[in-house]
Amino acid sequence: MLKYTLKRLLQALIVLWGVYTLTFIVVNLIPGDVVALMMSRRADQATIERIRHQLGMDLPLYVQYFRYLGNVLQGDFGNSYIKSVPVLSLITNGFKTTARLGLTAYCIAICVGFPVGVFTALNRGKLADRLGIIGIMMLVSVPAFWLAVLLQILFGLKLGWLPISGIEASTWVVLPAMTLAAGYAASMARLTRTNILEAISQDYTRTAYAKGLKDGKVITRHVLKNAAIPTVTLFGLQLPGVLGGAMIIEKIFSLPGIGTVAIDAINNRDFPVLQGTVLYAASLFVLINLAVDLLYALLDPRIRAGVKGDA
């Protein structure tokens, strides 16, 4: 187990480095003289040169690469061009909102998705199952931003129950979280259902019945325990998606989260912020994936206990 952890940790570090490199490459591919764009050609050449030197952008690319890397490792993501505040502070402020939205949506998705998945799996083929599947299909196919707009109209405008923008009201998170959760709840229900059905079709379920176990025990002791392992880990892997999806929802509901920060950065050509945001988000995803992998190893006795194998 320990060996596995270390191996995955090492892999994660390599991937993080890859993420950093890719981000650096992509951001630096953005065409045009960055500084000039930022300054919107208001400044003269001398000022532009001065700014460039200040930002260290006249250095060769690979030097910038390592310099920035060094800074990042110390927590310094540079400063925003536009707002003159450290990028990191923008990110952390934005993250509070995004995290609140994302985690709320995530919890709703699990609390709705898992039971629905179990229910449809156990009632396979019956009406409840078919309806469930249709519902799942439909929710999964609805574009989140459209759903957001529809919900805004319904709950915000027509019924006036919930706020449709900003974070002032205490219930600001409800509508956005529901919008975000919808698709993921459906997806999780589907995952759960598939894994349970897979477990039911296995030989060990047949053995359990052959021993004289009744449905209830077979399902709870044998089926669910097996189905839970891939399900839990797949759920875990949805979290980055939820956080990513939150970024779009933020724009629709005008929430000051990371997504808004990033989109503003793009519109304002505020590259340090953009770079920092992408880097931050991607790194977060890598870490979540690492955690999920370790969780999986922990839950599955085949990996945890190792193989001893003897006659």
Next chain:
Amino acid sequence: MNAFQSIFRRGDGMAAEQAERLAAEQSDRQAAAQNAGEAANKATGSTGANEPCQPETKGPDKSTEGFYRDAFRRLRRNPFAIVAFIIILCLVLAAIFAPLLTPYGYAEQSLKDKWAPCSGTHFFGTDNLGRDIFTRILYGARVSLSVGLIAEMIATTIGVLMGATAGYYGGKIDVIISRIIEVFASFPFMLFAITMTCVLGTGVINCFIAIGLIGWTGMARLIRGEVLRLKNMEFVEAAKANGSSGFRIITKQLVPNCLPTIIVILTMDIPGDILLESTLSFLGLGVQPPTPSWGEMISAAQLYLRQHPGYSIFPGLAIFITILAFNILGDCLRDAMDPKLRR
């Protein structure tokens, strides 16, 4: 394809690693059972006549006509698949024949007619500039479908190549490619797409490229898993013994056997691509006006939320139905091609 692969790919990129790991595990177990069974048979001298129903050492031959015929027959009998297919067909035809289906141009403004309700002359009404919404939806179909298809082609090509190479060669190459896959998969799709449009600029073609460059990781992982499973089978050994080069084996033997998987994943990824395009257009980063895109229309609807809340309905429905149809078709395809169902 095992059950773990029946997950949605967008946003679930990492889950595919899970799926692939579990699939590899299962194939190890199957291989072990096979070996035990074979050894037992050889040792006891059971003959071909008495051999029990064994997992085929040659592997399910997915490149035969029979397989596709079976799959197609199963598909044909599935009412959902038929409906989904018809819907997609209609969309494609609508996109292609858009000019014939409507007298208006998509950019044709008629300010005196703005915000007209649904009527005989304007099936879906008009928007804030008096443009016929029905027309814009039809032309929007062109954008969405072409992006879906082309971006997916790009993603599939990259994904299959990367996945097959990693799976077949194994070792260091596998490690490197797998890390690359992980790196690309770690990026939040949105941010990455947005950044790519920054790099490439906006517009349709760049949309294709941006989406194609992000979306290949899911396919790569699953193809890698398939190839890992297939490469130990007899037909690959036979090809090696014939002296085929790695490239030949990959392209002539392995990929054709993965074709069902590829088709299914492709069909199930297209809705994600379409969604991505709509989202990008929604954010103003995709197709630029006046070219209509469903996503952009919904974005515009947001501006008029209070006065004309119904404006977002038609483009939203269009996206919804398109994505739903592809999802259903992909699902039915997967069921039809699942070798476990084959008797």
Next chain:
Amino acid sequence: MNHDPEKSSGEIVLSVRDLKTYFYLDNTVLKAIDGISFDLRKGQTLCLVGESGCGKSMTALSLLGLVPAPGKVVAGSAIMKGRDILKEKKKNLWQLRGKDIGMIFQEPMTSLNPVLKIGYQISEVYRIHGGLSKDEAREKAIEMLRLVHIPEPEQRYNDYPHQLSGGMRQRVMIAMALACDPEVLICDEPTTALDVTVQAQIMRLIVELQQKMGMSVLLITHDMGVVSEMADEIFVIYAGRVVETSDREGMFLKQYHPYSEALIRSIPVIGDKDKELYSIPGMVVKLTDAVRGCAFCDRCPYAQDRCREEVPELKEVAPGRKVACYRYE
């Protein structure tokens, strides 16, 4: 082991008559079992032999009510202790499974739950059927592990299936099946997935337990070697029907049905280096509606016209021997 004449006249523990299990597929009906009858006596080992077309295993699953959809037991009776277990209500079947009839399967790896400790999986049986407490069940499970010759049973109790070898796993399956001292033990190809040395051990274990506990064994296999060691009675099954019955010695001395003949002939003889291995030409036919007459006739070297028209009935051809073949009419 000598042929025990007493066993053929013992009390009948399970009496199966005309068992039919059909699979309802899209266009056709697959007759996995099409009229199998046998009597299983106390302490006896009855072997169902034949190629695998998934017909023989279905017999076992039919008896326990475990036939997977779209299969169904459509006819027949199986009388045990005065009740027809095939007519038993689904929700009462649990009392019979594991308690009156124990079953072990072909693949011990996949048949054991990978995420539960093996000891627990055995204890479960005691807790359902005996109502024992956790500790009592644990004690009995350890005892059972000892009975099947698993070394250090107290430690092994906490192992997971993947930590055991194939042979050990099969022993665990046997322990689970015999935990509640059932009257009948059904073994569905118990040794096919095992190494040959381990096969012998497992077969010996089953015989030993049979002598200790007195249960009857219904052994389903394609392996004539196993049959030659263990069977008291042999029923040769082809395409869902019984084609020949015999006691053990008789079958190896003389076979009546062409299929049995072919089965015996295909056993390779050690020392016969030059001869080619005999294998029965053709493939097992699936019993769908379209087949009329004897199912073996396409592969039979003695086929007559009559064979294709009507199914031959099982008739006595010699004392203790029955065969379903027109050659003997």
